[in-house]
Amino acid sequence: MPQNGAEPQLPQAMTRVDHLLISEIVAPNSRVIDIGCGDGALLQLLTETKNIDGRGVELSQDGVNQCVARGLSVIQGDADSDLIDYPDDAFDFAILSQTIQAVRRPKDVLAQLLRIGHYAIVSFPNFGHWRIRAQILFRGRMPVTANLPRAWHETANIHFCTIKDFVALCEELDAQIERSVALNATGQRFGFAIPLAMQNLIGEQAVFLLAQNDRSARLREGSPDPAKSVAGSGRSL
Amino acid sequence: MNKATTTDISGVAPAASLAASSPDGLVVKFAADDPLPLDGGGTLTPYEIAYQTYGTLNSAKSNVVLVFHALTGDQHAANIHPVTGKPGWWETMVGPGKPIDTNLLYVICANIIGGCMGSTGPCSIDPATSKPYGLKFPVITVADMVRAQIRLLDRLEIPDLFCAIGGSMGGMQVLELAASYGDRLFAAVPIASAARHSSQNIAFHEVGRQAVMADPHWHGGRYLEEDTNPRKGLAVARMAAHITYLSDEALHRKFGRNLQDRDRLAFGFDADFQVESYLRHQGYRFVDRFDANSYLYITRAMDYFDLSAEHGGILANAFKNTKTRFCVVSFTSDWLYPTRDSREIVHALNAVAANVSFVEIESDNGHDSFLLDEPEFFATVSGFVNAAARARGLEIVPQDAAFSGG
Numbered sequence: 001m002p003q004n005g006a007e008p009q010l011p012q013a014m015t016r017v018d019h020l021l022i023s024e025i026v027a028p029n030s031r032v033i034d035i036g037c038g039d040g041a042l043l044q045l046l047t048e049t050k051n052i053d054g055r056g057v058e059l060s061q062d063g064v065n066q067c068v069a070r071g072l073s074v075i076q077g078d079a080d081s082d083l084i085d086y087p088d089d090a091f092d093f094a095i096l097s098q099t100i101q102a103v104r105r106p107k108d109v110l111a112q113l114l115r116i117g118h119y120a121i122v123s124f125p126n127f128g129h130w131r132i133r134a135q136i137l138f139r140g141r142m143p144v145t146a147n148l149p150r151a152w153h154e155t156a157n158i159h160f161c162t163i164k165d166f167v168a169l170c171e172e173l174d175a176q177i178e179r180s181v182a183l184n185a186t187g188q189r190f191g192f193a194i195p196l197a198m199q200n201l202i203g204e205q206a207v208f209l210l211a212q213n214d215r216s217a218r219l220r221e222g223s224p225d226p227a228k229s230v231a232g233s234g235r236s237l
Numbered sequence: 238m239n240k241a242t243t244t245d246i247s248g249v250a251p252a253a254s255l256a257a258s259s260p261d262g263l264v265v266k267f268a269a270d271d272p273l274p275l276d277g278g279g280t281l282t283p284y285e286i287a288y289q290t291y292g293t294l295n296s297a298k299s300n301v302v303l304v305f306h307a308l309t310g311d312q313h314a315a316n317i318h319p320v321t322g323k324p325g326w327w328e329t330m331v332g333p334g335k336p337i338d339t340n341l342l343y344v345i346c347a348n349i350i351g352g353c354m355g356s357t358g359p360c361s362i363d364p365a366t367s368k369p370y371g372l373k374f375p376v377i378t379v380a381d382m383v384r385a386q387i388r389l390l391d392r393l394e395i396p397d398l399f400c401a402i403g404g405s406m407g408g409m410q411v412l413e414l415a416a417s418y419g420d421r422l423f424a425a426v427p428i429a430s431a432a433r434h435s436s437q438n439i440a441f442h443e444v445g446r447q448a449v450m451a452d453p454h455w456h457g458g459r460y461l462e463e464d465t466n467p468r469k470g471l472a473v474a475r476m477a478a479h480i481t482y483l484s485d486e487a488l489h490r491k492f493g494r495n496l497q498d499r500d501r502l503a504f505g506f507d508a509d510f511q512v513e514s515y516l517r518h519q520g521y522r523f524v525d526r527f528d529a530n531s532y533l534y535i536t537r538a539m540d541y542f543d544l545s546a547e548h549g550g551i552l553a554n555a556f557k558n559t560k561t562r563f564c565v566v567s568f569t570s571d572w573l574y575p576t577r578d579s580r581e582i583v584h585a586l587n588a589v590a591a592n593v594s595f596v597e598i599e600s601d602n603g604h605d606s607f608l609l610d611e612p613e614f615f616a617t618v619s620g621f622v623n624a625a626a627r628a629r630g631l632e633i634v635p636q637d638a639a640f641s642g643g
Contacts, residue, residue: 031590053592061597068564068594069616071624075565075583075595082587090590 017187018123019045021207022095025121025179026050030092033057033117035079035109036099040067043074055091057082080104083112095121101157107169114175114212123207126182128162128200146185147204163200170210179209262287262312262319262355265392273350273385276378283364286389287355288312288347291331292339294395300631301395302337303386304346305403305410308535309475309527311354314346315339320354320526329610336619341631342399347389349382349410351535353528356385360461360528371530372458379406379542383413387421399629400622402426404607405574406535409542412582415563416544416555424625426618428566429607431578432552432585433543438573441481442536445474449529458530471529472520479519484570484603488512545585552585562592562628564621566614568606569599594621 019042026032028050034043037056040063046052056074058064067074079096080103094117096109101124103109113120125147126132135143142152150157161169163182170177181189182203199206264287267273272282289312294301304314304327315331317324331337331344348356351374359374366373390398401411401422408430415425431438449455452470456463480488492512496502499509508514545552563586567579576597586593596617600606606614626632 055592061599064594065596065598065613065617068596069620071620071627073562073592073594075587075593076597077583077595082584085584085587087588087590 017183017189018097018205018207021181021183021189022046022097022121022123023049025207025209026052026093026095029053031055031090032093032095033086033091034095034097035083035113036096036102037067037072037074038063040070040072040074042095042097043067043072044070047072079109083109083116086112086116088115089118091117093117093119093121097121097123098125100124101160103159106159106161107173110169110175110210111173114173114210118211119178120175120210121207122166122210123205124161124166125157126163126200126203126206127160128164129204130201131185131204133201145204163203163206164196166206166208167196170208174213175210176213177208178211181207183207262289264288264355265389267388267392271388273381273388275375275381277376277381279375281350281357281375281377281381281385284350284357284385285355285361286347286350286357286385288345288389289314289316291315291344291346292342294343295631298395299397299399299629300342300626301390301398302342302344302400302402303390303398303414304331304337304344305386305401305407306346306349307403307405307407308478308539309523309532310407311352312346312348312356313354315344318526321522326608330615330618336615336622337400337402338619338622341626342622345389345393345395347386349535350385351377351382351531351538353531358528359458359530359534369459369461371461374530374534376537377534378538379409379413380417380547382538383410383417386410386414387418390421397421398423399631400424400426400625402428402618403430404428405430405604406539408574409539409544412544412555413542415559415561416548419556419559419561422561423629424562424564424622426564426566426621427579427582429568429571429574429579429604430582431574432545432555432582434540435578439540441478441573442540444477445536446533448473448477449533452529455529458533460529466524467529468521468524471524471527471532472517474532475523475527476516476520479516481573482603482605484572484601486570486601487603490601491515552581553588556586556589556591559586559589559591562594562625564594564596564617566595566607566617567597568602568604568611568614569597570601571604571606573604 023045026046030052032052033055035057037043037058043054043056047054056067057077058074059078061076064074064076094113096113100106100122131145132143182199183189183205184202185204264285266285267283269283272280273284274280310326313325314327315325333340348354350356351358353360359370363370363373401414403411408427411425411427412432415422449467449470452467454460454465455467460466495511497508497511497514503509544555548554565579565583567576583593583595598614600611602609
């Protein structure tokens with residue numbers, strides 16, 4: 001039941017798994033920017049558990065005001081237009097959590113993310129999940145799921161993609177996929193042990209750790225490799 | 238408190254006496270061997286800075302907040318104003334348990350140079366002539382004001398600031414301080430401000446100055462020697478300026494087209510409308526506490542303010558390598574310092590990957606919002622200040638709190 005007319009959100013358990021997974025990837029004491037940071041829950045988690053130097057960008061002024069009142073460094077801004085302001089490599093991690101499907105130019109935003117962060121972390125709902133495929137196939141309607149609760153005409157999500165689509169975009173941008181994790185409906189994770197086609201079928205959400213290809217080698221020499229530092233990397237729980 | 242104000246009008250102190258001393262306040266004097274260099278060339282010497290403090294300085298001197306006042310404000314941010322008898326202009330923001338919590342923080346608010354509440358300004362006595370400076374006072378800039386306040390901090394042996402905060406021209410000083418003395422500033426809160434004065438703002442200021450100078454009692458700025466005061470000119474300047482501090486919505490909400498003490502139009506030029514009566518009241522109340530020449534000098538300083546021009550035309554250069562954490566605040570209905578001006582500051586800070594928060598507060602109170610009761614604004618400032626205090630390791634120590642009551 002919707003409460004107080006609040007907009008439907010991702011189920012709490014799903015959000016938390018997504019956030020926990022990202023917090024495993026982010027190295028302690030690093031500089032982090034969270035694009036589309038919402039109410040600042042992820043920034044808060046990373047500040048508390050990883051002592052990050054965190055920034056946020058959020059489109060909704062309400063979200064921004066809540067974040068700043070909580071003591072987080074957040075600005076009102078638009079992923080599509082405002083990332084261009086930041087200098088190259090300004091952050092260790094640039095995070096786009098559950099936001100890429102809502103931006104106007106996902107490719108440009110991803111390119112900016114890779115430019116301003118040593119690493120980019122992108123999480124998104126996987127439109128290739130079997131339940132979504134089944135809804136289109138059998139009902140002939142745009143899917144509405146627990147994870148994507150709004151109808152096509154009221155959703156802010158204008159650029160859905162599948163895990164395969166996202167991998168193709170990374171190739172197009174010459175971005176190195178350092179790690180990818182798919183999560184099922186109950187928040188269980190699948191690592192690289194599962195083939196991509198299977199991740200694309202049974203993963204409800206995906207989390208990708210990316211680096212710009214031409215410097216991923218340099219970065220691996222110079223700074224700690226978060227892909228290696230993550231406990232249980234590539235292992236399903 | 239309010240009663241005292243209205244009865245004061247007949248017994249108004251002449252402008253000259255305002256500068257004679259800082260009533261009930263603290264003053265630091267800088268003698269002739271300690272001149273203040275000015276952007277326009279030359280120096281100001283000797284000079285005085287009048288200031289107020291609130292709260293208690295901790296032993297590490299790490300809890301100092303510098304509050305900058307706006308064009309017509311002064312050092313009496315959180316105490317009863319000695320001239321008007323009204324509460325301080327920011328008593329909603331500064332005090333025990335307020336967003337700038339004096340149980341934890343030590344607040345300094347100084348009258349700017351060029352002002353008329355105790356710091357040296359055009360109504361002070363020029364030692365060269367033993368007469369009030371008038372237009373012989375040097376033209377000053379926002380950077381000069383900030384330089385003077387740094388001298389004050391040096392004299393008070395305060396090495397660095399936990400926070401600098403201010404609205405409008407106060408915000409300009411915050412930005413100037415962050416750009417020029419960033420290594421002495423932990424956190425900065427420029428509110429309803431801009432990194433440069435817009436053409437429209439210069440235009441409004443020029444209207445105000447011309448109104449003052451058109452008053453025959455101005456006497457080319459020598460009204461104190463003539464023992465008079467360009468009250469009408471200054472009142473008109475204030476009336477025009479006051480409109481710019483409000484918004485169409487706020488004026489409509491407060492006054493609409495309501496008539497003042499009458500039920501029909503008088504077909505004359507009395508104040509038929511409530512809004513006219515209100516503006517006249519604002520204008521005449523203002524001249525009782527403010528010096529006309531100070532108004533000229535301070536508006537000029539604001540017009541000259543252009544932080545990016547000071548840094549090769551690129552605003553981001555002003556904040557290169559800054560370690561200061563910023564919280565930029567604007568208000569939706571502020572058309573004098575609109576949100577786009579604040580956004581320009583934010584863009585520049587992003588370009589150097591500074592630690593910046595930016596909040597636009599929904600309010601229909603116009604530019605003056607920063608002086609009014611705006612709960613979301615207070616939540617923003619206290620959230621930012623508390624987080625910054627935690628980052629600086631400041632916490633309320635019981636014995637400190639015990640001493641701050643006085």
